[in-house]
Amino acid sequence: MAYLMPVSRRLAMRLAAPASVCRQCVQRAPATATRSRVLDAVRQARAFPAQQVRFNTTTATVSEQLRAASESTAAADATTTTKSKRPEFTTSKAVGLWLLGSAVSVFGIVIFGGLTRLTESGLSITEWPSPEFQLLNPHMTLAEFKKIYFMEWAHRVWGRVIGVTFVLPALYFVARRRVSLPMAFNVAGRPLRSGIPPRVSQYRLTTHFAAAIVCYSWMLISALTVLRNRRMLADPAAALKTIAALRNPALTTLRRSATALAILVFTTALSGALVAGLDAGLIYNEFPAWASA
Template sequence: MRAFKSSTRRTSSTASGVIAPETGSSSPLSSLSKSIGQNARKTKTGFFPNKSEKLVAYWLLGSAASVFGIVVFGGLTRLTESGLSITEWKPVTGSLPPTTEEDWESEFNKYRSSPEFKMLNPNMSMSEFKSIYYMEWAHRLWGRFIGLSFAIPAVYFITRRKVSRPMALRITAIAGLIGFQGVLGWWMVKSGLKDDLFATGSHPRVSQYRLVAHLGTAFLCYSAMLWNGLAILRTHKLLGNLQVAEASLRRLRNPRLRMFRSSVGALAVLTFITAMSGGLVAGLDAGLIYNEFPYMGLGLTPPKSELFSDFYSHTTDNSDVWWRNPLENPSLVQLDHRILATTTFTSVMALWAYSRFSRNVRTTLPVTARKGVHGVVGFVFLQVVLGISTLIYLVPLPLASAHQAGSLALLSYVLILGSRSWLPNRRVSTLLAKKFAAAGITPKRPGQSSSRIRKQRNASKAAPKAAVV
């Protein structure tokens, strides 16, 4: 009877066209459902991972080091007056220097038609021309290397999902900034190749406005690379040691550090502005006047008639005197740079005193941030010594180059201090919250003791039991 019933079931199932799948087997329908589920989870997770890999951080920091080097080398190119030796911009074919005597003669003839040759170097020989040509050629080749060494790995890291989505957007923006920097470089050089772009009879030089734009873009590229590289390493450090991360975040979230963080951000902006004012000094050769410190002539400042001179006005009513003098008058440009440099130095020392003598900040600030403050103090002292020495000794090549490098080094350490005292972004905070929850760690609020945490845990455990009773 039992066999008859089972036979009847099989017959009816077959007749109805429905075949029950065997246990443990995989039908096409189940495989399709699994595939749909996997795709749904993949879509929910997104194309990019939650955090970028460490390799990306090392690549960004290496790129930042390369940009640091080219900034210093670019300063040497300007100081040796080599920047106008190549009168054309050929991004591809210009990668190789002249190889034959005919090619060298052709390049030299192009340089002979430039204002710099006619007014400054009419007796230059071929060997002298080759020395400045190679200087500018190496500078441009270095720029091409930075572009390629950033763009190619950027494409790889993004397509291979080695970076998070926000980091992919930042890397793309940095790549665009590098390309824009190359265009700005030629735009700057072009300003020194035509007589109508500077005053008749004056020293042939590139526009100080374009020089500052070129320098400022390089500083921004460097800062973005450095900051994001440090951010990735910090994320891995926090996620790798949850106990240390919890203690560090508890300190950084303390309201006592809000003023300190704001001060670090303001100091970074001030350092950048001071460096750009130094670019104006370099573009106008303003460091070759008033080679004494702290005086400028008979007093701390030149006469007012010299600072706001009608000579720099381009209008008949002199209505542009108030803004052209701070940007085109070498005397006022140097005075502005002195004021900004002194303000930067004073701000650094005030930040150090705040972190040292304010009890709330001293007891709350992480150890790494306190070390960062000391590093900023050391670099600002070094930069002041280099700046005064460069001025007094009439801008010698080694000191001037070191002074330019010092400005970027000072900005670097201010950014490092910021990375050590800034709170993680929302994405990293969310990842840490999930890690804390999975590890059973309850983050303490600022000022909350461990005994209070234990009481809260015991209360939360006892609450369900009381409800059951």
């Protein structure tokens, strides 16, 4: 309450003014309101309580106090600007670990789904009107049937686990219209629907496989990005050195080669899905010497 003392003193002096003063002279006199620069500086500093400045009238001059108030204002503006930007590296570490676990789960179900497809376990055990069992597996014993049943059952349960741990939170983005429902159905639902006829479309299965690879890659890259940013935030000096080293022009060829290799691996994986779906590998199994040529 010390900053209110000058104001109270002025009010007391006005109230205690002598009655003999000529009021006409007072009215004719120019209205000059005396302003206290110290009081203005204090008021300006009080506008930013997070960055209050302590004033010492015995050791600090008025200019120093005004300079301190301006620095307090600039610091408060910088703090507000920083909070409004919401930088990416403020993401919680738990989010990175969650994405990393989801990526591992998707990678596992892709491998297990490939085994299920190659062993033709799915169409042999479902209740769909399919002649798969009568044409290919009439000699199957109960133990062999249990084996393929376990593979298909584990594949489907694994998919449900992924749905609980990742897809359900992703429904939030669908509700916010970030992902359209027709696209989600075409990528994930149509391959299952195509299995009702006796033959599963290899093109839809390839699309399903490509979506799984893209989903896995996105999860892995996002998880590594979050964890990397958290590590850089812990040691900014070392992070700046690392970034400067990665911007070396000598690494341009390596980055381009890595990108080209990733595209080549993705294309090879999709072509392999088509080959498996068409049983094209059974024609010539002596690659690269086709037909012993």
